[in-house]
Amino acid sequence: MPAFEEITRHHDENPDENPWVLGPPAPETVALVPYDPEWPRRYEALAADIRSALGDVVLDLDHIGSTSVEGLAAKDVVDIDLTVADPRDEDAYVPALERLGYLLVIREPSFHEHRALRLDRPRANLHVFGPDCPESIRHRMFRDWLRTHPDDRGRYEEAKRAAIPGGGTVMAYNLRKETVIREIYDRLFRAAGML
Template identity: 80%
Template sequence: MRLAILRRVPAFDEITRHHDPDPDEDPWVLGPPAPENVVITPYDPEWPLRYQALATDIRAALGAAALDVEHVGSTSVEGLAAKDVIDIDLTVADSRDEDAYVPALERLGYVLVIREPSFHEHRALRLGVPRVNLHVFGPDCPEAIRHRMFRDWLRTHPEDRALYEDAKRSAIPGGGTVVDYNQRKEDVIREIYDRLFRAAGML
């Protein structure tokens, strides 16, 4: 039996605000990531199919604990070049209650790598094969809403899709970790967010 979860729709200012984690917080459960070469590959039509299989496994493992499972990130946008890593947002009743979802996901091969209390109580798990970043949030988290809005905007706005792809390719030469790569494309991401929020009448 699925329990009813009280949902609160975040206000516009909660969704449009760029919320940064506490810089003094150490989010790395197993230590910080090692540097790696970021490789951008052409859009692969297999990515949505891979996501569907992964989502089916996640829902089967968690049952009613999985309130929502969404394909987000660049691999969810047809035509967009990306790292060959599937990003998934998982919504649970309380992301702080790790016992309610982490053990079941570990049995699928996922490993908890990030715990960020200051960033919407975000948790992230990683799967090695295939490569997956599984982001866990509570109900109606502003960040999860932002992810879906960004995805849907890029799906329908080819000019910003191309702008974002250019930013991704320009961010590669700096090297370092994936976190460094993400920071180098942040200005373009925020530019696109500003455009989509204004189009939605949220700013």
């Protein structure tokens, strides 16, 4: 388990690192839809396929992001955290995931060796991290907090809606939500006795 200070520290992108495996994404329209009770079932189906394709390479799988929080409006994209022994060993997981239709789009050595793969049908983002990664822990804590704190769930949804009019890439949309996300992290970390 990482130290509290590593979990609570916000990791900013390394401006000298180009994470885009296939080039930066084109701008896309961000559209929020009401919570869909099919999202957990979609995750379960995707997770079963990933486990079948990777076998023992899968150390952990988690449904994260807004589609994992009942009642929260979200983009119709299921986010999944996959834990493997070493994200740098792409040969251990990328070819098998490509056979399922996933495409490696992000490689971020400076950000916990994060890799991200995209599936177009159904839309899913698969985030790959190593064991005991602070970012995976943060994702689960944020999800679990929003599931049990309706006020912050509402604040987060408002921030998401307010971030849409700026247009641009999904990364730009995410940056416009960052202040509210960090405020929620601060509350949940303090409640957990980590700050």
